[in-house]
Amino acid sequence: MSVTDQPSHPREHTVVDQTPTQLLVDGTWRPAARGGTFPVEDPSTTRTLCSVSDATAEDAVEALAAADRAQNAWAAHPPRERGEILRRAFETITDRHEDLALLMTLEMGKPLAESRAEITYAAEFFRWFAEEAVRVGGDYSVSPSGKGRMLVLRQPVGPSLMITPWNFPMAMGTRKIGPAVAAGCTMVVKPAHQTPLTMLALGHILTESGLPDGVLNIIPTRHAGEVTPPILNDERLRKLTFTGSTPVGRSLIEQAAPQVLNVSMELGGNAPFLVFDDADVDAAVDGAMLAKMRNIGEACTAANRFYVHRSVAEEFTTKLTERMRALRTGRGVDDSVEVGPLIDAGQLDKVVELVDDAVTRGARVVTGGERGEGPGHYYTPTVLADVPTEARLLREEIFGPVAPIVTFTEEHQALHAANDTEFGLVSYVYTRDMQRALRVSEALQAGMVGLNQGVVSNAAAPFGGVKQSGIGREGGTVGIDEYLETKYVAVGGL
Numbered sequence: 087m088s089v090t091d092q093p094s095h096p097r098e099h100t101v102v103d104q105t106p107t108q109l110l111v112d113g114t115w116r117p118a119a120r121g122g123t124f125p126v127e128d129p130s131t132t133r134t135l136c137s138v139s140d141a142t143a144e145d146a147v148e149a150l151a152a153a154d155r156a157q158n159a160w161a162a163h164p165p166r167e168r169g170e171i172l173r174r175a176f177e178t179i180t181d182r183h184e185d186l187a188l189l190m191t192l193e194m195g196k197p198l199a200e201s202r203a204e205i206t207y208a209a210e211f212f213r214w215f216a217e218e219a220v221r222v223g224g225d226y227s228v229s230p231s232g233k234g235r236m237l238v239l240r241q242p243v244g245p246s247l248m249i250t251p252w253n254f255p256m257a258m259g260t261r262k263i264g265p266a267v268a269a270g271c272t273m274v275v276k277p278a279h280q281t282p283l284t285m286l287a288l289g290h291i292l293t294e295s296g297l298p299d300g301v302l303n304i305i306p307t308r309h310a311g312e313v314t315p316p317i318l319n320d321e322r323l324r325k326l327t328f329t330g331s332t333p334v335g336r337s338l339i340e341q342a343a344p345q346v347l348n349v350s351m352e353l354g355g356n357a358p359f360l361v362f363d364d365a366d367v368d369a370a371v372d373g374a375m376l377a378k379m380r381n382i383g384e385a386c387t388a389a390n391r392f393y394v395h396r397s398v399a400e401e402f403t404t405k406l407t408e409r410m411r412a413l414r415t416g417r418g419v420d421d422s423v424e425v426g427p428l429i430d431a432g433q434l435d436k437v438v439e440l441v442d443d444a445v446t447r448g449a450r451v452v453t454g455g456e457r458g459e460g461p462g463h464y465y466t467p468t469v470l471a472d473v474p475t476e477a478r479l480l481r482e483e484i485f486g487p488v489a490p491i492v493t494f495t496e497e498h499q500a501l502h503a504a505n506d507t508e509f510g511l512v513s514y515v516y517t518r519d520m521q522r523a524l525r526v527s528e529a530l531q532a533g534m535v536g537l538n539q540g541v542v543s544n545a546a547a548p549f550g551g552v553k554q555s556g557i558g559r560e561g562g563t564v565g566i567d568e569y570l571e572t573k574y575v576a577v578g579g580l
Contacts, residue, residue, distance in 0.1 A: 095188060097185070097188060098188070098192060098419065100185075101185045101188050101189045101192070102135050102136050102189065102192065102283070103136075104185075105136075105189060105283050105286055105287050105290075106286045106287070106289070106290050107123075107136055107138045107139060107283075108138075108139045109139050109141055109145055109149070109304065109305055109306070110286070110289045110293070110302065110303055110304040111145065111305070112148075112152035112155075112156075112299050112300045112303065113152075113298070113299025116139075117139050118139040118141050118142055118145055119141075119142050119144045119145050119148075120142055122139070122140035122142070123137040123139055123140050124137065124138060124140045124279060124306075124307075124308045125137050125138075126138055126193055126280075126281075126282060126283060127193075127280070127430070128192055128193065128462075129280075129427040129428065129429055129430060129462055129463050130416075130417040130418060130419075130426060130427045130460075130462040130463075131417070131461055131462055132461050132462060135192055135193060135283070136283075138282050138283070138306050139306065140306070140307055140308055140309070141276075141305035141306060141307040141313055142307070142309075142312070142313065143312055143313050143315075143316045145305055145307075145313070146274070146276075146305055146307075146314065146316055146317050147316050147317065147320065149274045149303035149304075149305050150245060150247075150274050150303075150317050150322055150323060151322070152300040152303055153245040153246075153272035153273060153300055153301070153303055154245050154272070154322040155300055156272045156298060156299065156301050157242075157244055157245055157271075157272045159298070160270055160271075160272055160298060160300075160301050161241070161242045161270040161271075162270075163270065163298070165219045165220045165222065165268075165270075166219070166220055168219045168267055168268055169215075169216040169217065169218075169219035169268060170216070170296075171267065171292070171295050172212045172213070172215055172216035172219065172264060172267055172268065172295075173212070173213065173216040174295040174296065175212050175291050175292050175295040176209050176210075176212040176213045176216065178291045178294065178295060179205060179209040179212065179288075179291060180209055182291070183202065183205050183206070184202075186201075186205050186284070186287060187201035187202040187204075187205050188201070189283055189284055189287060190205070190256065190281075190284050191418040191419055191426070192283075192419070193255070193280070193281045193283050193284065194252060194253070194255060194280070194281050194284075194429065195382070195418055195426040195427040195428070195429060195463070196381055196382055196384075196418050196426050197418040197420075197423045197424055197425070197426050198418055198419060198420075198421055198423075199421070199424075200380070200381060200382075200418070200426075201418070204254055204256060204257050204381075205256060207257050207543065207545065208254075208256040208257040208259070208260040208261075209260070210545035210546075211257070211260040211261050211263075211264040211265075211545045211561065212260055212264050213545075214264065214546060214561070214565075215264035215265050215267065215268040215565070215566065216264075218265070218268050218563070218565075219267075219268035219269075222240050222268075222269065222566065222570065223240065224237070224238050224239050224240055225237070225238040226238075229576075233578075233580070234576060234577055234578045234579075234580055235576075235577035235580055236574065236575075236576065236577070237574070237575040237576075237577055238572060238573070238574055238575075239572070239573040239574075239575065240571070240572055240573075241270075241570065241571055241573055242269050242270035242271045242569060242570065242571070243269070243271055243324050243325045243348055243568075243569050243570060243571050244271060244272070244323075244324030244325065245271070245272050245273070245274070245323055245324055246262075246266055246271050246272070246273050246274070246323075246325035246326070246327060246569065247273075247274050247314070247317050247323055247325070247327070248262045248263070248266075248273055248274070248275045248327050248328075249275075249276050249314070249326075249328040249329070249330065249338070250262065250275065250276070250277050250278060250285065250329055251330045252278035252279075252280040252281040252429055253381055253384045253385060253386075253429070253485075254381070254385070255277065255278065255281035255282075255284035255285060256284045256285070258352075259275065259277070259284075259285050259288055260288070261545075261549070261560045261565070262275075262327050262329075262560065263275070263288075263292070263302065264565075265560075265565045265566040265568065265569050266569045267297070267301070267302075268566055268569075269566050269569035269570050270569075271325070271569045272300060272302075272303075273301065273302050273303065274303045274304075274323075275289075275302065275303065275304045275305070276304075276305055276306070276307065276310065276313065277304065277306055279306065279307065279308040279310070280429055280430060282306035285304060286304060286306070289302060289304045314341075315341060318338075318341045318342055318345065318347070319344065319345065320345075321345065323347065324347065324348060325348040325349070325350075325568075325569070326338060326342050326347045326348070326349045327349070327350045327351075327558075327568065328349075328350075328352070328353075329351075329352040329353075329386075330352075330353065331353065331354050331483075332353040332354040332508075332509070332554050332555070335351045335353040335354075335556070336554075339351065348568075348571075349557060349558075350556075350557055350558030350560070350568045351556045351557045351558065352386070352549070352550060352551070352555075352556045352558075352560060353386070353509075353511075353551065353554060353555050353556045354386055354483050354509055354511070354554070354555060355386040355387060355388070355390070355483065355511030355512060355551065355555055356390045356391065356481070356482075356483060356507045356508075356509040356511075357377070357387060357388060357389050357391070357511060357512045357513060357514060357532075358389075358390070358391045358392075358393055358500075358503065358504035358507075358513050358514070358530075359373075359374060359377055359378075359389035359391065359392045359393065359513075359514040359516075360393050360500050360504060360513070360514065360515045360516065360517075360526065361392070361393070361394040361395060361398060361402055361516045362395050362497070362500075362515075362516065362517040362519070362522065363395040363397045363398055364518045364519050364522075365395075365398065365516035365517050365518065366516070366518060366538075367398050367401050367402055367405065368405070369516065369538065370402060370516040371402060371405045371406050371409060372540065373514065373536070373538070373539055373540030374389060374392065374402075374406055374489065374540060375406075375409055375540070376540030377389035377514050377536065377540035377541070378487070378489050379413070379424075379425070379467070379487060380540075380541065382426055382427075382486070382487055383484060383485060383486045383487040383488065384428065384429060384433070384485045384486065385485075386511055386555075387511065387512045387541075387542060387543065388483075388484070388485070389489070389514055389540075390479070390480075390483060390484055390490075391480050391490060391492065391503070391504075392489055392490060392491045392492065393492050393493075393494050393500045393503055393504060394491055394492070394493055395493070395494060395495065395500075396493045396494065396495050399491065399493045402491075403452060403469065403491055406469055406489060407452045407453045407469045410453055410454065410467040410468070410469050410487075410489065411453045411454075411467070413425050413467045415458055415464055415466065415467070416460075417462070425467055425487060427458075427462035427463040427464045428463040428464070428465060428485075428486055429463065430463055431463055433463065433485060433486070434457065434463040434464075434465055434486075436485070436486075437465050437484060437486035437488060438457065438465070440478055440479040440482065440484055440486075440488070441455055441468060441470070441479070441488055443477060443478045443479070444470055444473055444474075444477040444478070444479050444490060445470075447476055447477050448472060448474050449470045449471070449472055449473040449474065449477060449490065450470065450471045450472045451468065451469075452469040452470065452471050453466075453467070453469050454466035454467050454468030454469065454487070454488070455468050455470070465486055465487060465488075466487070467487040468487060468488040468489065469489050469491065470488065470489065470490045470491065471491050472491075473490040473491060475503075477490065480492070481507065483509075497526070500526075501526065501529050501530070504530060504531075505529075505530065505531045507553075508553055508554045509553060509554055510531045510532045510533060510552035510553035510554070510555045511532060511533060511534065511550075511551035511555035511556070512533065512534040512535070512536065512542055513530040513532040513534075513535050513536070514535070514536040514539075515527060515530070515535060515536070515537050517538075523537055531552060532551065532552065532555075533549075533550045533551035533552050533555065533556070533559075534549065534551070544562075545561050545562075546561070547561055547562045548560070548562035548563075548565065549561045549562070549565075
């Protein structure tokens with residue numbers, strides 16, 4: 087298998103050139119306070135796509151000040167109008183689907199098919215929360231003593247700092263921005279420095295859609311450690327929401343503690359994929375390809391550990407290997423490509439290190455297990471068998487196209503192994519026994535379970551984990567709750 091060396095997509099330069107590259111503060115696109123910029127790399131070639139303004143702590147404080155100034159008017163804005171802004175943005179995203187997908191592929195590396203799917207998924211959060219904006223309710227009831235009334239209100243949390251990751255640069259933004267807009271919260275968004283262009287394009291769409299000045303502020307930077315603390319320590323900030331690794335999440339929670347900020351965290355995963363002896367093996371392989379290879383394996387929901395019953399392990403491994411070996415690797419702008427590069431050199435080195443560690447401890451490479459060809463950050467789709475329990479890649483997020491397989495014989499063994507992790511985001515289960523399906527789903531320590539399916543993400547469903555995979559939920563009917571406070575008013579004299 088080799089990396090394709092395709093010529094540039096004819097619209098590459100156009101979609102980059104038409105994307106804002108400055109900060110968005112108080113409705114104005116402007117350079118960073120000190121005039122600094124940083125390069126955005128195409129991970130498939132390591133070439134620079136363009137340079138983006140590099141926000142400073144001063145810019146961050148100005149962005150928060152703009153959000154604070156806009157908060158009261160935005161909270162009072164009619165819910166129907168807030169929903170209509172989201173609806174218009176949904177329609178614009180849909181109209182610009184191809185250009186946005188190409189932009190995402192250029193800065194993140196995923197194949198166009200994956201980027202198109204993410205654009206569709208991202209837009210759904212705006213459509214969903216456009217409908218939820220008018221459904222924020224409250225309560226009015228007689229007190230138990232009968233001597234008063236209890237009025238319960240739900241009001242916007244207030245200015246929110248949103249830190250989004252590089253792996254789903256639009257969907258992780260719309261999943262936070264959508265409910266915040268619907269609830270009436272203003273925002274400061276810090277996108278990942280590897281993929282700022284998609285978020286900047288989204289900001290442009292929202293301003294076009296009528297979002298008032300100051301409601302959304304975007305501050306790309308490659309110096310997050312200098313830029314975010316001044317905001318987190320500012321009493322005007324009322325909420326922090328972050329999607330990313332568990333170690334970074336822990337650090338942010340500590341920084342949020344002095345202000346006792348409302349926090350929601352969507353953190354790392356270490357998803358087990360359980361295949362029982364009665365499973366439909368072909369369906370399990372189909373699900374494994376989705377759960378493992380979606381987004382090149384660079385997803386917190388990616389299947390990280392495959393626990394397969396010994397009686398079907400050989401068949402499952404053979405069929406999964408055939409599918410993985412047939413995947414075509416290359417620049418994502420080529421429609422025939424199925425696996426793009428990893429995000430950067432550091433991530434590629436980590437995948438190499440984890441696979442080498444497993445092999446050193448006795449794992450067997452069935453296919454792949456090596457860096458790809460070409461100048462980009464490629465790693466060949468890999469299947470490992472006979473993986474020992476002490477291998478690091480069974481404990482750490484791989485974030486790459488590597489499927490380690492471990493066998494089991496008893497249900498309790500699979501459950502123990504699946505739950506033996508600090509993480510608890512998602513688990514996958516394949517079985518045709520309904521009693522086992524329900525029993526195992528209840529026993530798994532995870533916020534989500536994919537039962538006989540390899541993808542769980544859905545804008546209409548609550549997304550989030552337990553243990554050290556996060557706090558709170560995004561999406562679904564509960565997604566807007568993260569941006570609302572509950573206020574109780576005791577009414578007397580009745």
